[in-house]
Amino acid sequence: MDFDLTDEQRLLKDSVDRLIADQYQFEQRKKYLAEPDGWSRNAWKQYTELGLLGLPFEEKHGGFGGGPVDTMIVMEAFGRGLVLEPYFATVILGGGLLRRAGTPAQQQALIPEIAQGKLKFAFAHVERHSRYDLADVATTARRDGADWVLDGAKSVVLHGDCADRLLVTARVSGDRRDRTGIGLFLVDPSAAGVVRRGYPTQDGLRAAEITLSGARVAPGDVLGDAGAALPAIDHVIDEAIAALCAEAVGTMQAMHETTLEYLKTRQQFGRPIGQFQVLQHRSVDMLVALEQARSMAMFAAVMAAEDDARERRRAMAAAKVQIGRSGRHIGQEAIQLHGGIGMTMEYNVGHYFKRMTMIDMLFGDADTHLATLARLGGLFGNVRAA
């Protein structure tokens, strides 16, 4: 049992940390936000050069064979930098789905393109009433000759506006919330019948609403068996949750450090406000929340590779609850302890706060995951699932 990084992981951490420190200062990030895509093409190029875009993929696909701990290292640094580029959408979600659901031919054709920074992906899944239920899919896919024809509407598709390819869930059979009958389709967003509307999200990232009206998909663009995609999606979302937990830890740590620095420098009543015990204690409680979150992000990273879907989901549910709770606490306290300056767009802490808030609401908020974990019987002792 150890929490050490390997030599390769330490090198990775050094280089990503340095990149974020050099390239992602608050003022630099503002410039990226103002670029046409709302993020930096130059930063994307640097991620490619550093090998980050190929990190979790097999070497035969131009990747580096990294695991969830490597992803954790990158995402934590990205959380500190409030990174805007479509890394999560492309590498974690898109690449993950190809890796876990794609045919060898699809993997061979597409994963190297991700690793080289040539193709960006988005996962088009959420619908108007699906909330956080991964099995709730109303978009339909029906056969027409050899092709599939997709109809439906997808919401809040992360980085869907800039994606070169969409991975769309659609129902080939069964009722709206059945666990079987869900297919995963590779869709070119410029194809006929696909309309997308991009927009900024609360945290400065991007998303899109996507409508599919008779969009045609060739048989070679179905991932795996049409209708049996859900287990792979479940696993990829669990990996995505682990990645978000790591990003959240980076964000929380930045908020805690920024607040601490402020307490040490802000003078009121003739002394630094950090000398007031009430603020000291609140700052300690932020640290406690941070360390608990860090522990669960590590747990999530270790469990992300677990093949037993039930054990994995238990771990991810627990981690996401902890991240959500700690994130709310640290974010709200960071703003409060800063006072007025924390409320302004010109200061960094509010931007961390907003990103943290959105992370809580992605792929299941804390309440949703608490209910999941409770249903699965909790973490200790023996209780049958409800």
Add this chain to the structure above:
Amino acid sequence: MDLNFTDEERDFREEARRFFRTDIPQSIRDKVAEGEGLTKDDMVTSQRILNARGWATVNWPVQWGGQSWSPVQIYMYQDEMQQANVPTPIGFNVTMVGPVIAQFGNDEQKQRFLPKTANADIFWCQGFSEPGSGSDLASLRTKAERKGDKYIVNGQKIWTTLAQYADWIFCLVRTDPAAKKQEGISFILIDMKTPGITVRPIVTIDGGREVNEVFFDNVEVPVENLVGQENKGWDYAKFLLGNERTGIARVGASKAKVARIKELASMERVGDRPLIDDPRFREKLAAVEIELKALEMTQLRVVADERKREKGKPNPASSILKLKGSAIQQQLTELLMDVVGPYILPYQRDFDGRNEPVIGPDYATEAAPMYFNYRKVSIYGGSNEIQRNIVAKAILGL
């Protein structure tokens, strides 16, 4: 990063589990599980079984009966012991005075006290707090005046846990009233049978008799009972308080409580189903389990880090163990009350023996007293507010 233990470590855990569950009498472990008070005999019996195997004083120097275990082994030993509801070895003996004597005592004191302390032939209590010296411990006023080859001790200690069982008390006393408050304190050992000592019980809100006042009226203590140097007692006290870092989280004990709550909640019914099937109850419990899992991971981080860290340098993560560990222990006692429901009301403690037959299910009896009693865990050993002061200063640099 690898959370798997080695084969040797797993074997060790299995060995510990088997030993704790077969060699420590079930009747004693049941009392711990139910939160029923242990008799002195229970504590001594359990400790002697551990000591016979060399497992009572694992944190001591090897030559005095300690084990040269890795931090992982110490973690597993504590975790399995707590999960098996084995009484923790008497803390005053094992984590407090024993290590101080082993570190700072002279050879004669080590020979005289350590073997008996390990075997609970001497039952120790701790004379630190005073009526006017709680969180501000260094302000203590109980004085020891040197007269020839004796100290004459006068003053009062309070919150002295299990003084009614104790054969000896280790005390912080003021030996130099003129010095700065931390610099005039000495650490001395006093036989509780010495004339002039009076023990008065304090009944706590759970109806229990754990703590006492101890009065010293011209108590004569031989100077050979001074540990280390005169006026250096504060250093020894800090050493003592810094000794126990990972066990304080009580993760294993909380795991045992979760398992018990689940077991009892499947026996209680709400409407037409067991309480354990009530989604709201399950969520409340799951919320605490998550905090507990996070704390266990934090504790493992501290354990892993301890292998690399020079002794005496606290890990930032260790600071949260007491804060969070105490909160979780308290939350679990609340959940246990929720399980019991209306049978929480009958007070069935201070009768002569037990009130037979028990009113309601027998596991109901101790639930409320345990909740009342556990308010102490965020107060003792440096209140959680003092812990926050320490973290703010030592870790956050505020």
